[in-house]
Amino acid sequence: MAEVILFDAAGKILEVLGSLVAKEIGLASGVKDEIRQLIDTVRTVKDILHDAEEQHSKKNEEVAVWLQRLKDALYDADDLLDDYYTEFQQLREAMNRNTLAKEVRIFFSKSNQIAFSISMAHKIKAIKKKLEAVFNARPIYLVEQLPDKNRVENVERETHSFVHADKVFWRDEDKNNVIRLLLDSDGRENVLVISIFGLGGLGKTTLAQLVYNDQNIINHFKLRMWVCVCEDFNLKIIMEKIIKSATRKEIEKLEIDQLQECLRKEINGKKYLLVLDDIWNENPGMWDKLKNLLVNGARGSKILVTTRSEKIAKITSKFSSYVYPLRDLDENKSWSLFLQIAFEHGIEPKDSKLVTFAREIVAKCGGVPLVRITIGHLLYGNNNRDHWLHFRDNKMTSIIKNESDILPVLKLSYDHLPLHLKQCFVYCALFPKGYKIEKQKLVYLWMAQGFLQASNENRCLEDVGHKYFMNLLSRSFFQDPEYDKLDNVVACKMHDLIHDLAQSIAGFECIVATLDTTNRFDKRCRHVSLHSTVDSSWKFQTVVHGVTHVRTLLLFESNAFLELDGDFEFSSSSMSLRALDFGELEFKKLPRSIDKLKPLRYLNISYNGYIVALPNSMSRLWNLETLDLSNYLELKELPRDIRKLVNLRHLTNEECDFLVGMPYGLGLLTNLRTLWNLETLLQMRYPEMERLAYALLITSRKLRPYFPAHTIHVMTNYPLRQVLQKPEALVFACNLVRINVLSCSHRLVPIL
The missing domain is CATH 3.80.10.10 (Ribonuclease Inhibitor)
Structure with a gap:
């Protein structure tokens, strides 16, 4: 996680420094020069982080130690600059309100500005000196690299089409469901795409293998092809693999135009099945380029896609009925699978105590077949009670975290996340296993840490957080979504294995105690x-x-x-x-x-x-x-x-029924998006303008997470005509598209 945090911290520091230069309150020219020099230093550090990330992923201890020193220095810089930026913003806010408070007048006196500037210059110079010292002490083989948001650690992974069907009994129901989709005679398109998505380790590839080798499928399709796509969605390479699978021959080095001719010739008029295993590409345009080369097969041809991302599944499969989510195994199938692997001949032992230990271990594994298979192999051949008890109580967690077959498979999904989602995911390691994570709370916590990146200043951070959350959900990092009455996701959980992944990446950065x-x-x-x-x-x-x-x-x-x-x-x-x-x-x-x-x-x-x-x-x-x-x-x-x-955005005073009033001036909080307790506020003796403003704030709270453009429903019987005509009342309604006023006996004039 170190390199992710570092890159984000460096970016935030650059943003704050840029703001300090742009806003000249109290900044002497010498301070601006120090800030500009610090900006150059941070940019240089940021450029080298990409190479450091690659070296760190290779378990380079020297780089790991250096990254930790750099992280400490960047955190110190972030804390100091946050403190200064806060002071600047407070003073600017005071000026905007035309405040003539004594402390403001004192600060803007010439002598105090000089003292403040000198102090700030010294602090910034110290930060720059510390960063430069750490940077200059870096391993000499680290080089600057241009950022590549799509770069993923290269992990060798290749799949094939063969499987022993008689040994994979736990997915029979899923197998039959997918076969039914493949044999479906839906005539909406010549070539239909069925996509299987789910968590790494659930057995998506195994399911595709079972289907591919089923006799009904062999008889139904004249041509079957299997291609492992993996990380690099390179159109030319994929075409070469498809042609090679179709002809069972090595192909010459051809240009891309020659390849597309050869590909279309091989599938032309044939009812084919093409399995595209392990797709990671989320670019619809790239997918369309490939799909357009595959449409000249005979009617009834099918493409079977496996992926970990629900988003990719929906991009590749045009119809929702052809998107197949693969779920955890149920308790009975999980136990049957474990018996098959852990005990001789797959027979449950007669020792009831051993069976109890085994079932408890299975329960800890969750419903992921890969985990059960790995644990079962480790325990096979040793039926000693003490060994199983020790494994259950002491070795289970470390085995899951360190065994080469488990977390590296799951980490592939993490490696494909963009940087901004990586830190948001790892932060979730702070929640207990099995905890129901409320989306709203998580978004507010992300926002507090500065993880949310708005593409422009008009983009609401809460909407950005919602997008991040749904992205992680679609990529199977979250599961068991809970919905409200409007069918909006309001909460979810993390699979225990995904939680282990988050903790393993976080290291000592996030402590669960x-x-x-x-x-x-x-x-x-x-x-x-x-x-x-x-x-x-x-x-x-x-x-x-x-x-x-x-x-x-x-x-x-x-x-x-x-x-x-x-x-x-x-x-x-x-x-x-x-x-x-x-x-x-x-x-x-x-x-x-x-x-x-x-x-x-x-x-x-x-x-x-x-x-x-x-x-x-x-x-x-x-x-x-x-x-x-x-x-x-x-x-x-x-x-x-x-x-x-x-800066207050959310004041949640739900069930605070004994509030006798709200402090005067609450209407000045123009960033406020959440406020509860409408009844209490409407009983307060404030001018109608503020009553309306409060009502708008309160009622907009319930719609805000779902609609970027508001429609507000206000229930009040106050005379609103003169209120709405006051421009001050509209400060709070700048994002509104429509206002519906209910239970109002006074005639309104349209002014919006």
């Missing part, structure tokens, strides 16, 4: 999740004990009451936190130093039945984007200066 391991963190970790029930003796400080610059802290399954004493302080190691989730932990009051977490973007302190009022000091969390107060059962007051949280 329990209470008894909090004192054994790797000091270099950046993201921490705690999966334990806590009690009154638990100390928050122990979670990040010895860890410097942690950026994420998530608590799961806490479900406890915790009384933090008045002297509690966040340690210096917490000052880089971007995301903090107390996981339904109940406590009487918030840590008084919470306002010192200046970089904090995500804060979840939901499910609390004790706190009545939030401290006004929270208004100093200027970078905060998400504040989750769901089920704050006794909460009556929000911070009175909440209007200062100008």
Whole structure:
């Protein structure tokens, strides 16, 4: 994961530095010069990361050590620049509001600008010096390379068409279903495409082999061809492979035009079956170029595609009825497969205790045949109880992570991800196995870490996060999607093996801990999740004990009451936190130093039945984007200066039924996209303009994740004509396409 994080960190640093140069508040010319020099240094570092990634993937220890030093330096630079950028933005915001507060006037005094510029110049120079020192200490064989977003680590993989059908009994039902599709006489097109998609290791290639060698298929198709496509979707190479499979002969070196003539000649008028195994190409144009060369077969010809990506399956198969998702094996088939591999003659042993151990091991394997086969081979021939018990309790996880047949197969899917999706996927290692991951929460966490990359400034980051999520789902990194009433995906899970993959890639970057391991963190970790029930003796400080610059802290399954004493302080190691989730932990009051977490973007302190009022000091969390107060059962007051949280996008106050009011000026939060509790707000004695603005914000929340262009439904009986005519009211409706006003007895005039 190191090279992915480094590339992203370098990109974010360049973005911030560019903004600092463009926005000249308080920047002396000397500071701009230092920033421009730092930009050049970071760009040079970024260019060499591609070669470093390749060397690191080859287990080059020297490069790994160097990457770690570079990562630490880039993280330090990111933290410092984030701090400065925050200060700049706060001051610009104050100027935009024509604020004449004493501290603003002091800052913009000539003497203070000079002092600030000198301090900043020294800091930036120190960053540049540190980066240059690390860069100059790199292994001499690392060279600069131009970025190639489509580059994938070269892993040799070749498949063939043969299989012992009598030994693959666990996919009989799937085999019959696919054969039925292949023999279907649908006449909509001469050549139809059936696609099989699913997680690596499920047996897609094996299923295709079973179908390819079935006697009914042999009798039905005059010509059968098998081609393993793999990573490189090169039209010329694929044509050569198809011709070679059709003729069973080596072909001469031909130009691409000669190849297409030869290919079309071989399949012309013949009812053929072509298996294209292991496709990774997501470019519809590339697929169409190949498909157009294959359409002159006889009516009833079929192409069978296997892929790990649902997106590719839908690109290749025009009709949804010909897209076949391959699922995990059920419990009975999983057990039958394991018996076949692990025990002599596939017969269940008479030792009931051994059978119990075996079933527990099978349950840990999930429904992926490759895992069962690998584990079964490792255990075959040893029926000693103690050996099986030791394997179940101690060796199972390490075998799955280190055995050459398992994770490398799954990692192919990871290798094909673009950089921005790689870090989003690996971050999911923080969630417990089997945990239902809410899409909205995950997107907000990604956003807090700066993982979401909008193609233009008008693109909503939440929409970008939704796209990332659905992309990972379509590539089988997520499974078991949960839908709402509008058929939108709202949650999912990760397969245990995919979770193992994420953890193996994350390494010490993402630490999954329990209470008894909090004192054994790797000091270099950046993201921490705690999966334990806590009690009154638990100390928050122990979670990040010895860890410097942690950026994420998530608590799961806490479900406890915790009384933090008045002297509690966040340690210096917490000052880089971007995301903090107390996981339904109940406590009487918030840590008084919470306002010192200046970089904090995500804060979840939901499910609390004790706190009545939030401290006004929270208004100093200027970078905060998400504040989750769901089920704050006794909460009556929000911070009175909440209007200062100008970056706040999501204020989730669902089930906060005792709120007596909202602080005045909430309408100044023009980035706000989520706000609950419409009834409470409409009862407040504010001008109609703000009432309408609040109503728009609240009701748009439910539609925002699904529609980039809003249609808002407002239920209110207030006189709205004069309100809607005020331009200030439209600040909140800049993305609206239509407003439907329900239950309103006053005549409206069209003004939008």
